[in-house]
Amino acid sequence: MQNAWLYIGLFLIIGIIVPVAPLLISWLVAPKKPNPIKQSTYECGIETVGDSWVQFKAQYYIFALVFLVFDVETVFLFPWALAINKLPLYTVLEGILFILILVAGLVYAWRKGMLEWM
Amino acid sequence: MTFWSDPVNFIAAWLRGILAGWGMGAALANILLALSGIIVLVVFALVLDIFLVWVERKVVARFQDRLGPNRIGPFGIFQPFADIIKLIIKEDITPEGADKVVYNIAPVLAATAVILLWAILPLASTIYGVDLNVALLYLVATGALGALAIIMGGWASNNKYALLGAFRMVAIMVSYEVPMVVALLIPAVITGTMSVKGITEFQSGVWIVILSPLAAVIFIISAIAELGRAPFDLNEAESEIVAGFNIEYTGMKFGWFYASELLHSFTFGGFIAVLFFGGYNFFGLEKYPLLGVVIFLAKALFFYWVIMWVKYSMPRIRIDHMLAFSWKFLTPLSLALLIITAVVDKFLAPTNFYMLGMFLTNVVIAWLTIEILRAYGKRQRKAEETPVQPVAEAAHH
Amino acid sequence: MTPVQIIFLLCAALILASALMVVTTRNLIHAALWLVAALFGVAMLYAILDAGFLAVVQVVVYIGAIAILFIFAVMLTRREMRDRGPQLRKDWWLAALLSLLVFAGLAFLLVTQPGVNRSAAVMPEGLDTLGKLGAALVSPDAYVLPFEVASVLLLAALIGAVYVAASKK
Numbered sequence: 037m038q039n040a041w042l043y044i045g046l047f048l049i050i051g052i053i054v055p056v057a058p059l060l061i062s063w064l065v066a067p068k069k070p071n072p073i074k075q076s077t078y079e080c081g082i083e084t085v086g087d088s089w090v091q092f093k094a095q096y097y098i099f100a101l102v103f104l105v106f107d108v109e110t111v112f113l114f115p116w117a118l119a120i121n122k123l124p125l126y127t128v129l130e131g132i133l134f135i136l137i138l139v140a141g142l143v144y145a146w147r148k149g150m151l152e153w154m
Numbered sequence: 155m156t157f158w159s160d161p162v163n164f165i166a167a168w169l170r171g172i173l174a175g176w177g178m179g180a181a182l183a184n185i186l187l188a189l190s191g192i193i194v195l196v197v198f199a200l201v202l203d204i205f206l207v208w209v210e211r212k213v214v215a216r217f218q219d220r221l222g223p224n225r226i227g228p229f230g231i232f233q234p235f236a237d238i239i240k241l242i243i244k245e246d247i248t249p250e251g252a253d254k255v256v257y258n259i260a261p262v263l264a265a266t267a268v269i270l271l272w273a274i275l276p277l278a279s280t281i282y283g284v285d286l287n288v289a290l291l292y293l294v295a296t297g298a299l300g301a302l303a304i305i306m307g308g309w310a311s312n313n314k315y316a317l318l319g320a321f322r323m324v325a326i327m328v329s330y331e332v333p334m335v336v337a338l339l340i341p342a343v344i345t346g347t348m349s350v351k352g353i354t355e356f357q358s359g360v361w362i363v364i365l366s367p368l369a370a371v372i373f374i375i376s377a378i379a380e381l382g383r384a385p386f387d388l389n390e391a392e393s394e395i396v397a398g399f400n401i402e403y404t405g406m407k408f409g410w411f412y413a414s415e416l417l418h419s420f421t422f423g424g425f426i427a428v429l430f431f432g433g434y435n436f437f438g439l440e441k442y443p444l445l446g447v448v449i450f451l452a453k454a455l456f457f458y459w460v461i462m463w464v465k466y467s468m469p470r471i472r473i474d475h476m477l478a479f480s481w482k483f484l485t486p487l488s489l490a491l492l493i494i495t496a497v498v499d500k501f502l503a504p505t506n507f508y509m510l511g512m513f514l515t516n517v518v519i520a521w522l523t524i525e526i527l528r529a530y531g532k533r534q535r536k537a538e539e540t541p542v543q544p545v546a547e548a549a550h551h
Numbered sequence: 552m553t554p555v556q557i558i559f560l561l562c563a564a565l566i567l568a569s570a571l572m573v574v575t576t577r578n579l580i581h582a583a584l585w586l587v588a589a590l591f592g593v594a595m596l597y598a599i600l601d602a603g604f605l606a607v608v609q610v611v612v613y614i615g616a617i618a619i620l621f622i623f624a625v626m627l628t629r630r631e632m633r634d635r636g637p638q639l640r641k642d643w644w645l646a647a648l649l650s651l652l653v654f655a656g657l658a659f660l661l662v663t664q665p666g667v668n669r670s671a672a673v674m675p676e677g678l679d680t681l682g683k684l685g686a687a688l689v690s691p692d693a694y695v696l697p698f699e700v701a702s703v704l705l706l707a708a709l710i711g712a713v714y715v716a717a718s719k720k
Contacts, residue, residue, distance in 0.1 A: 041598040041606070043188055043284040045558075047273040048266070050192050054200065055265035055410055059258075062242045062406040075250040077313050078401055096325055097627060099477060100620050101712040103328040105705045106485070107616045110335040111608050112688070112701065113492075114291060117342040119685025120496060121503060127689040128500050130699065132493050137702040139489060141709035142481075148717050151481045153474030256584065287681060291607040298615025302587065305622060309580060317626070324623050331615070348681060 098150050102142070109138050160280040161443055162191070195283055199272045203417040207234040210416055210462065217466040244405035251312040252402065260307030261403065261410035267300035268414045271421045276351045278434045278446030289350040290338045293425065294331065297380055300418065301327040304382070307411070308399035319398025322388040325473065329480035330379035330386070336488035337373035340366050340495050341429050354433035358440070363430040365512040366495060368520055370430040372488050377422045378461055379480070381415070385468035386476060423457030424450065491519060559599055566592035575638070583621045587614050604681055
């Protein structure tokens with residue numbers, strides 16, 4: 037195993053312990069006097085109606101899907117970006133072709149009106 | 155090797171000698187030293203975080219023509235310590251119907267995601283946690299963990315407003331991660347490395363902001379969105395959904411959300427400095443690492459101040475505008491910039507016109523963008539001037 | 552046992568336990584969050600194997616995009632976060648038998664492989680793995696065709712999603 041990732045692992049452990057410590061101290065010293073009114077859901081003093089589930093625009097999901105595709109694309113582009121300085125010109129064009137194919141997808145979604153807010 | 159040229163390794167070698175004198179194995183000693191280094195770094199970050207609370211409150215007060223905290227200590231500098239004591243001794247309320255485990259993990263995860271960023275932040279040429287060769291993607295990965303924390307907190311609170319905040323956080327993250335990652339690709343294309351230390355070393359000559367000012371602007375905008383700060387603070391919009399995802403949190407758990415937001419902003423200020431504004435480089439002063447740390451922190455604080463400046467000057471952006479701004483403007487612009495940067499970089503890299511060519515390319519792209527926007531705006535205004543027919547009614551369906 | 556082996560076993564235990572929780576928990580959001588834990592464990596395995604790029608990509612794509620998409624979908628569609636139906640089918644034993652057979656077959660194949668007991672060769676210090684990966688992705692005698700086909704595949708996924716969403720209205 038490379039030392040860099042061992043270091044990140046140690047950092048992760050410390051990074052979890054440090055935020056937990058004040059919460060534990062707080063758990064020890066803070067008062068604990070729960071009552072139903074204190075624990076009720078906060079809605080600016082008005083009593084809650086129904087459960088906490090709210091309908092949200094399902095259209096967001098399209099944005100999330102487009103995002104997913106572009107996220108995967110950019111992951112492919114990172115090794116390409118590192119390599120192009122050392123490689124001949126046509127490799128740059130291959131990467132550009134890769135991007136343009138996906139831009140076609142973005143244009144399609146745009147033309148279909150999927151990027152409009154309705 | 156002296157203390158002034160390489161303080162971390164100097165102290166490490168000294169401690170290693172002491173540990174070896176106690177008869178400790180080399181591997182164990184190395185792990186112990188790494189651990190103590192990490193603890194020093196994390197404690198430094200958190201102490202900085204405490205003062206950031208004060209900085210934030212003082213700066214917003216000046217923006218709003220107030221004095222800000224001024225009672226405890228000189229200029230109220232000890233105010234955050236009083237705040238922390240208060241947060242710790244407050245009763246911790248878990249709302250009825252909340253998902254207890256997820257509810258409690260969320261603030262810890264939010265803080266951890268930010269602290270993890272400090273592992274790769276190069277404070278000076280010889281003072282840094284680790285030189286990761288995939289640092290740029292690591293930056294994106296920790297951002298994903300932070301967004302996950304906000305979603306978990308918003309969902310677990312069993313509150314309508316908190317859930318709305320979580321939904322909006324997804325919408326922001328989904329929209330602004332693409333331009334941010336593409337803006338990150340541009341330093342990678344220019345320097346040919348993904349390690350932030352390598353990118354900083356490249357900038358000992360010329361800062362990347364000169365080679366690609368547009369990438370810097372895109373990165374700053376999408377970083378502000380990713381941080382969820384105004385004008386993109388839809389996830390906690392006080393005037394619409396009260397406090398969004400952290401509405402039900404009290405005491406130290408709220409404290410961690412607040413602290414991690416501030417530290418996240420400062421850390422991103424640091425990354426803006428590292429990626430585009432030379433990091434610890436400043437006219438050769440970086441030869442002394444301790445001075446390098448000061449330079450780095452000053453630059454990070456400056457960009458933290460820029461983020462605050464934007465926050466306290468802008469009204470909150472509407473959600474449809476937010477999505478359109480990302481998908482119809484920033485994403486196409488950043489992809490076009492990436493394509494043109496790659497080509498220009500390939501052609502000009504060996505020549506003497508590299509710096510000038512890159513800069514002029516960016517200027518031309520910016521000018522073209524403005525022209526396109528102007529033409530579009532003109533067309534929109536013309537369309538509005540012509541009387542609207544009842545056709546608009548039918549277009550709804 | 553070497554420290555690396557101990558860390559590997561811990562990761563493996565985390566992955567298996569989380570994966571088990573994904574299929575047994577009745578709360579859909581909890582299942583998605585356990586999935587995040589399992590995926591994070593896989594990222595740790597990549598880090599142990601010195602595949603730093605894959606480790607961060609695992610977190611960026613699987614946790615940062617796919618898992619969040621799952622959580623988002625559940626929150627958007629389900630009013631009731633609990634799954635109340637029975638968790639086991641009548642003929643669950645058949646599936647169990649089949650998966651046991653597949654596992655046994657894979658384990659057998661793996662054990663008979665020569666070199667399964669050898670530890671991985673240590674990579675030379677300062678090897679530019681990312682640069683090599685990038686060069687392999689775009690050089691014509693390596694993977695340039697899969698690279699471009701991946702782009703077409705992503706395009707197809709995008710168009711499919713948009714088409715399905717557009718036809719719903």
